[in-house]
Amino acid sequence: MQRIGVFVCWCGSNIAGTVDVKAVAEALKSEPGVVFSTDYQYMCSQAGQDMIKEAVREHSLTGIVVCSCSPRMHEATFRKTAQAAGLNPYMVEIANIREQCSWVHKEMPIGTRKAIILGRAAVAKVNLNAPLTPGQSPVTKRALVIGGGIAGIQTALDIADAGFEVDIVEKKPTIGGKMAQLDKTFPTLDCAACILTPKMVDVAQHEKIRIFSYSEVTDVKGFVGNFNVTIKKNARFVKEDICTGCGACVEKCPQKKVPNEFNLGMDNRHAIYIPFAQAVPKVATIDPNACTMMKTGKCGLCARVCTAGAIDYTQKDEYIEEKYGAIVVATGFNPINLDKFDEFAYNQSKDVITSLEFERLTNAAGPTAGKLLRPSDGRHPHKIVFVQCVGSRCSACAEKGKEYCSKICCMYTAKHAMLVRDKYPDTEVYVFYIDVRTPGKSFDEFYRRAVEEYGVKYIKGMVGKVTPEGDVLKVQASDLIANKQINIDADLVVLAAAIEPDKSARGLATMLTASMDTNDFFTEAHPKLRPVESPTAGVFLSGACQGPKDIPETVSQAGAAASKVIGLLAKDKLLGNPCVAKSNELLCNGCSSCERVCPYGAITYADKEFRMPDRTLRIRRVAQVNPAVCQGCGACTVTCPSGAMDLNGFTNGQIMAEVDAICK
Amino acid sequence: MQVNEFKPLIVAFCCNWCSYAGADLAGNNRLNYPADVKIIRVPCSCRVNPMFVLRAFQRGADGVIICGCHPGDCHYTSGNYYARRRMAMLFSMLDYLGIERERTRLEWVSAAEGAKFAATMNDFVANIIKLGENKRLEDLRCKK
Numbered sequence: 001m002q003r004i005g006v007f008v009c010w011c012g013s014n015i016a017g018t019v020d021v022k023a024v025a026e027a028l029k030s031e032p033g034v035v036f037s038t039d040y041q042y043m044c045s046q047a048g049q050d051m052i053k054e055a056v057r058e059h060s061l062t063g064i065v066v067c068s069c070s071p072r073m074h075e076a077t078f079r080k081t082a083q084a085a086g087l088n089p090y091m092v093e094i095a096n097i098r099e100q101c102s103w104v105h106k107e108m109p110i111g112t113r114k115a116i117i118l119g120r121a122a123v124a125k126v127n128l129n130a131p132l133t134p135g136q137s138p139v140t141k142r143a144l145v146i147g148g149g150i151a152g153i154q155t156a157l158d159i160a161d162a163g164f165e166v167d168i169v170e171k172k173p174t175i176g177g178k179m180a181q182l183d184k185t186f187p188t189l190d191c192a193a194c195i196l197t198p199k200m201v202d203v204a205q206h207e208k209i210r211i212f213s214y215s216e217v218t219d220v221k222g223f224v225g226n227f228n229v230t231i232k233k234n235a236r237f238v239k240e241d242i243c244t245g246c247g248a249c250v251e252k253c254p255q256k257k258v259p260n261e262f263n264l265g266m267d268n269r270h271a272i273y274i275p276f277a278q279a280v281p282k283v284a285t286i287d288p289n290a291c292t293m294m295k296t297g298k299c300g301l302c303a304r305v306c307t308a309g310a311i312d313y314t315q316k317d318e319y320i321e322e323k324y325g326a327i328v329v330a331t332g333f334n335p336i337n338l339d340k341f342d343e344f345a346y347n348q349s350k351d352v353i354t355s356l357e358f359e360r361l362t363n364a365a366g367p368t369a370g371k372l373l374r375p376s377d378g379r380h381p382h383k384i385v386f387v388q389c390v391g392s393r394c395s396a397c398a399e400k401g402k403e404y405c406s407k408i409c410c411m412y413t414a415k416h417a418m419l420v421r422d423k424y425p426d427t428e429v430y431v432f433y434i435d436v437r438t439p440g441k442s443f444d445e446f447y448r449r450a451v452e453e454y455g456v457k458y459i460k461g462m463v464g465k466v467t468p469e470g471d472v473l474k475v476q477a478s479d480l481i482a483n484k485q486i487n488i489d490a491d492l493v494v495l496a497a498a499i500e501p502d503k504s505a506r507g508l509a510t511m512l513t514a515s516m517d518t519n520d521f522f523t524e525a526h527p528k529l530r531p532v533e534s535p536t537a538g539v540f541l542s543g544a545c546q547g548p549k550d551i552p553e554t555v556s557q558a559g560a561a562a563s564k565v566i567g568l569l570a571k572d573k574l575l576g577n578p579c580v581a582k583s584n585e586l587l588c589n590g591c592s593s594c595e596r597v598c599p600y601g602a603i604t605y606a607d608k609e610f611r612m613p614d615r616t617l618r619i620r621r622v623a624q625v626n627p628a629v630c631q632g633c634g635a636c637t638v639t640c641p642s643g644a645m646d647l648n649g650f651t652n653g654q655i656m657a658e659v660d661a662i663c664k
Numbered sequence: 665m666q667v668n669e670f671k672p673l674i675v676a677f678c679c680n681w682c683s684y685a686g687a688d689l690a691g692n693n694r695l696n697y698p699a700d701v702k703i704i705r706v707p708c709s710c711r712v713n714p715m716f717v718l719r720a721f722q723r724g725a726d727g728v729i730i731c732g733c734h735p736g737d738c739h740y741t742s743g744n745y746y747a748r749r750r751m752a753m754l755f756s757m758l759d760y761l762g763i764e765r766e767r768t769r770l771e772w773v774s775a776a777e778g779a780k781f782a783a784t785m786n787d788f789v790a791n792i793i794k795l796g797e798n799k800r801l802e803d804l805r806c807k808k
Contacts, residue, residue, distance in 0.1 A: 070688045071705065072680075096703070099691030104782070105699040114699045121704070513739050515682070517776040535681060535775070536739065579707065599741040633740035634711030638750065650707055656719055662675055662702045663723035 002127050005036040005061040006119065007052055008097075009043035009068035015102040016041075020112040024067060024097070027116045031123045035059055044074050049081040056085040063091045063126040067119050069098040088131030090578065090649060095122040117662055124657035132578035132648050135627040139225040140325040141569045144169065146217055146508065147330035149177020150551060151543025151558045153199050155328050158562030160208035164569045167322065168203065169212045169231055171504065174279035175200055177332050181262065181356065183363040183370075185551055186415045187446040193278060193365070200280040213281055216504070218319070220511045223600075223631060224538025225325045225574040233318040237286040237294070238272075243310035245282030249302035250274060258290040260367075264357050266375060267367035272302050276365065284310075326538050326565040327512065329522055330558070331505045333544040335497040336391050340400045344387065344495055349468040350376040352493045355409065358416055362423075372424065374492055377471075381427060381491030384420060385475050386413045387463045388433040391498035402498045402519060407548040409496035410437045414450045416494065421454035430457045430488060432477050440552060459486065466493050499548055514539045522546050532561040540564050579649030580630035581637060583623040586610075587644035590621035594636035594645050602629035603636060672726040672792040674701045676785070677716065679709045681739035682774050683731030689778030697785035701729075708732070709770075710743035714754040717768065721801035727767050727792040731781070734772040744772070763800055766791045 008025040010016035021039045029037040036059045040048050043066055055061060064087070066078050071094035079089035097115040105111040143159050145152045148170030156166045168175065179185075180200075182192035203209050212231055219230040255271035262275050271290035274282060286294065286302075293299040293313060303311035335354055338346040346352045351374050353361070364370035374381050388409060394401030410433070417429045436458065438444040450456045461478035468474075472489040479486050501520045509516045514534040515523040522541050525533040532541050542561040543554045568574075583594075585608060595603040606624050609617055623645065625636075634647045646652055678684040684705050690697070706712055709732025717728045730751060732744040751770045759765060769788055773781045 070684075070691075072685060072688060096688075096705075099688040100703055101691075101699070103691035103694055104696055106696065110699045114702065117702055121702070510736055513737075513741060515737065515775055518774075523775060535685075597742075597746060599743070631740055633708040633743045634706065635708070635740070635743055635746050638710065638713045638746070647707070647711065650711060652713065652715075655704065655706070655711075655713075655716055658704050659675060659716060659720050659725075660723055662704070663673060663720060663725050 002033045002063045002129075003035045003059065003061050004033045004063045004065060004123055004126055005052070005055045005059060006034055006038070006065045006067065006123065007043055007048075007055075008037070008039040008119070009048070009066065010039065010041045011069060011098055012041060015068070015098050018102045018106060018108055018111045019097055019115045020108055023112050024115045024119055028065075028119045028123060031120055033063070033127045034123055036061065043068050044077050049077075052078070052081050053085040056082070056087060062087070063129055065093050065095060065119065065122045065126055067095040067097045067115060067122070070094075070096045070100070090132040091126065091129050093122040093126045093129065095119045120664070121658040121661040124661040125654045128651065128654045128657055130648070134575040134578040135580075136573045137225055137576055137628045139569060139571055139574055140227070140323045141165065142167065142322075142324050143326045143328060143565050143569060144227070144229055144322075144324040145328045145330055145542075147177070147332055147543070147545070148172070148175030148211065148213070149330060149332045149543065150179045150196060150199070151332065151545075151554045152177070152328070152330035153203050154555050154558035155330060155542045155562045155565075156209050157199065157202055157206065158559050159565050160206050162562075162566045163208070164566065165208050165210075167210045167212060167324070169215050169217055171214070171216050172275065173214045173236065173285040174275045174281070175203065175211060175213060176278075176280070178356075179551065180276065180278070181359060181363075183359050183366075184415060184419065186411045187440070187442045189415070197278045200278065204280045211281060212320070214285060217508065217511065220327070223629075225568070227324045227327055227538065229322055229324055229327070231320045231322065233320060235315040235317050236283070237288070237311065237313055237315045238284045239310045239312055239315070240281060240283050242308050243283040244308055245274060245279075245284070247274060247284075248305045248307070249284050249311065252301050252305045254299065254301065255290055255292055258287060263360050263367045266357060266360060326540065326568050328540045328542050328561050328565060329505075329508065329512070329514065329534070329545050330542040331502045331508065331545045333499040333548065334502055336402065336500050338390065338495065338497055341390060341495075343465050344390065344463070344493065345466045345468050345473070346495060349473060350374075351468070351473055351491065352466060352495065354495050354497045355412055355416065358494045362416070362419060372420065379491075380424070383428045383488065383490045384430070384492045384494065385463070385473075385488055385490040386417060386429070386431040386494045386496065388413060388431065388496045390495040392496075393434065402500060404519060404548070405437065406498045407437070408499070408550045410435075411440070411443055411446070411550065413494075413496055414438075414447045414456070417456040418450045418454050421450075421456055428457065430459060430490075432459050432461055432463045434460070434462065440550070461486070499544070501545055505545055512536060512539050532557055532564055538568065576628055577632055578627070579632040579647065580627045581625045581632065581634070581645055581647050583625055584644045584646070585622040587642045588622040589642050589644075590623070591641060593639045593641060594623055597635045597639045599633065599635070600629050600631055602626045602631075670793055670796060672700050672789060673724055674727045674729065674789060674792060675720040675725045676701050676703045677706055677709070677712045677728070677730045678703050679732045679739075679743075680705055680707050682733035682737065683709075683771075683781065685775035686731070686773040686777045686781040689775065690782040693778050695778060695782035697782045698789040700789055701785050708738065708740050708743035709747035710740070712747060714750055717754060718801070721763075721767075721798055722803045723806050724798065724802050726795070726798045727788060729769045729771060729784070729788055731771050731773045731784075734774055737774065761800070764795050766795055767798065
């Protein structure tokens with residue numbers, strides 16, 4: 001029989017407010033196996049933990065039940081406490097009487113009765129706990145960063161600077177992401193390319209970093225410390241290690257009418273192209289859907305002009321398998337599709353553009369060489385209207401847009417407005433907003449400069465409709481403070497479209513078994529305390545894939561993710577999860593049912609010798625679980641027809657004891 | 665006022681990675697659901713042996729609900745698919761025994777769906793209250 005100590009936590013008033021903790025401690029004293037039961041305000045504090053250690057010593061406890069917050073919060077904490085007290089850390093069970101009791105039930109008698117029942121279930125379980133020892137697995141000291149924007153770049157640099165090898169997989173032909181498309185960045189008005197390109201070059205030249213550009217991750221197997229990843233390198237039809245990026249092929253390519261993705265379709269590129277002048281790697285790529293040679297077999301001009309002989313029309317997609325210890329997701333974001341927002345005439349008029357398109361127009365390397373010209377007729381706009389929150393904060397129209405705030409738009413519109421007023425003082429600028437959100441460092445001062453120094457007209461109100469009429473765009477909006485309707489004949493309308501995670505993220509989440517929320521942002525292990533780790537061990541998050549954020553926050557988070565990766569890769573051995581499946585060889589009949597359901601291939605079969613009742617020896621085929629590979633899901637335990645397979649930490653006996661205690 | 669005083673006994677099996685976290689989120693957001701629901705944590709919905717469900721009914725539970733990750737999102741890749749098949753067979757057998765279909769449920773709740781968890785529990789308990797006590801599967805020999 002165990003000697004169990006029960007420790008009921010008040011959690012300040014979080015539990016004690018709706019559960020009579022003293023009554024719970026008193027009621028559990030009489031449970032089978034319990035020799036000691038007490039309560040305290042903050043069990044997880046130093047004083048609380050010392051109390052547990054003292055009780056273990058004084059009462060020779062062999063098992064501990066803590067009635068407190070969720071085990072997802074503090075199971076690890078109390079396991080460490082048990083270990084410090086000399087107990088095996090797996091002789092601890094937590095009864096969740098906070099998130100699943102005191103916080104959801106308002107009346108004290110009801111909450112107290114339920115807390116006692118949950119405590120009983122935990123005691124019943126601990127009575128059947130056995131000491132468990134974690135296995136060890138090696139760590140592959142290489143990290144994978146999926147996504148080559150500023151988040152991926154910064155994470156990779158930080159990991160590589162610590163001495164570990166990093167591979168970046170980027171699906172576009174070049175790294176750089178959205179930041180490479182920006183003109184200036186808030187709040188410093190730094191030129192985006194000027195601060196990004198040195199980092200891109202650092203990545204290219206770093207001896208510990210490898211870039212897989214124009215590539216995608218197609219399969220991920222394994223677990224933390226031991227991932228096996230398959231990377232598909234899409235065929236560029238150009239030999240990457242020979243191409244010098246001279247651009248002669250691009251000049252001569254006769255196919256000039258392909259919409260240029262980098263300029264968001266506002267101008268054209270060639271079928272063979274280098275995305276932008278500072279691309280890393282600076283190699284050409286052939287778009288097989290646009291190339292005449294690839295489609296009809298006639299042309300081949302680029303191969304003829306290439307002095308390096310880098311063109312290879314027969315190149316095939318390549319699949320590479322590589323091992324990694326840690327994976328960082330940095331897949332970034334995209335502005336949403338505005339097809340459902342016909343009220344703003346985005347699809348009806350060329351002069352209604354998104355903020356990212358505006359960014360390309362003002363960029364000196366953009367389709368108009370930095371001159372702000374209307375896309376329809378190339379004339380300079382004299383009245384510009386910026387519309388905020390297009391598709392963001394859409395609670396009423398959840399199917400149309402997003403419920404959340406996209407965070408970056410208030411600041412980038414202030415930036416756009418200021419840049420216009422600075423370059424073209426004769427142009428009037430209106431910004432229609434719901435709120436102006438400027439929480440960062442120097443952000444509010446930035447926005448106030450736009451209003452006070454640059455004369456940007458901020459109007460609190462929403463834009464109801466934009467109607468193209470001849471040369472102008474008729475903007476109907478409201479001014480909520482003056483309490484009237486406003487009509488403006490604008491030359492250019494810029495929509496601050498909501499941002500959403502990149503579409504590739506969904507498939508990646510399934511491959512990594514990383515959680516996503518309902519908006520397809522990757523979920524963090526804890527929203528406040530563990531913002532860069534996914535609940536799946538070994539998978540980390542960096543940048544806008546986890547939630548909308550600007551560049552300062554992205555760089556911050558990238559460093560945080562890198563530090564978590566470094567902490568993982570610095571270990572030589574990882575302690576595994578000891579809650580793994582175990583086969584009772586005397587009951588196993590070798591049917592292979594368990595082997596077939598295991599998602600990790602952790603079960604194999606071995607021939608073993610058994611002594612039969614009649615003293616003869618027989619060789620039988622029995623199941624063997626590899627504790628380093630088993631993740632402890634328990635699928636095999638239910639499949640086993642003999643009941644030979646059980647799961648440490650969640651044995652059949654333990655779960656049934658919990659059921660019995662609850663139903664008593 | 666005649667109020668039905670029947671307090672049902674509901675056992676919920678929640679998978680650690682999604683539904684248990686969803687239940688925690690319901691608590692974080694201070695949502696309410698009846699205290700009749702008691703949650704047992706399992707690593708995956710595929711750990712739930714149909715025997716556990718039967719045992720709960722045998723010991724007097726009035727309703728049993730199993731919660732797991734949405735298909736495609738299982739932390740162990742395929743666990744919830746196994747759970748789906750097993751529970752389909754179990755519920756079919758219970759139906760054959762004459763046990764009301766509403767006494768059991770398999771629900772997918774993600775870690776971000778605190779509201780769905782609370783709503784599911786409220787709905788499930790309301791149904792059980794309408795059905796009344798589990799007389800058919802309760803084994804009085806288990807009551808001391």
